Amino acid sequence: MHQGALTASSMTATIDSKFTELLWRAAIMPVSGQQGADVLAHRARVHAALGEPSRLAVVDRLVLGDASPGELARALALPGNLLAHHLNVLEQAGVIHRTRSEADRRRTYVGLVPAALTALVPRATFRAPRVVFVCSHNSARSQLAASL
Secondary structure, three states, X not given: OOOOOOOHHHHHHHHHHHHHHHHHHHHHXXXXXXXXXXXXXXXHHHHHXXXXXXXXXXXXXXXXXXXXXXXXXXXXXXXXXXXXXXXXXXXHOOOEEEEEOOOOOOOEEEEEXXXXXXXXXXXXXXXXXXXXXOOOOOXXXXXXXXXX
């Protein structure tokens, strides 16, 4: 292979990094225009992929760490061909990535793309650091309610 040639793994890494950058940028910036539509479309694809119980079980297992397809098939009691289908759907949705072993590059490992799961939560969701409930009809708390 000549210098500068792209391998499948380097192309996947480039796509993953650009996709991750888009998702992180979208998590900070307001959703509008074409970029907002792209983020919403991606979220819909991820939700659809995770809507099947076997694929959700695969993601739940991969939260613990990367695994080979054989390990996943044994852990989830799925036939190899069915697992391959589910992995392809998850990979197309951008939820998982596949890598080759560093030593001999014979084994394939499957891992999660963390930004894909982070993007499931809409940006408009905010967490209040503290919530105060005040009952304005309780005489003991009426002074506090009146001051608010």
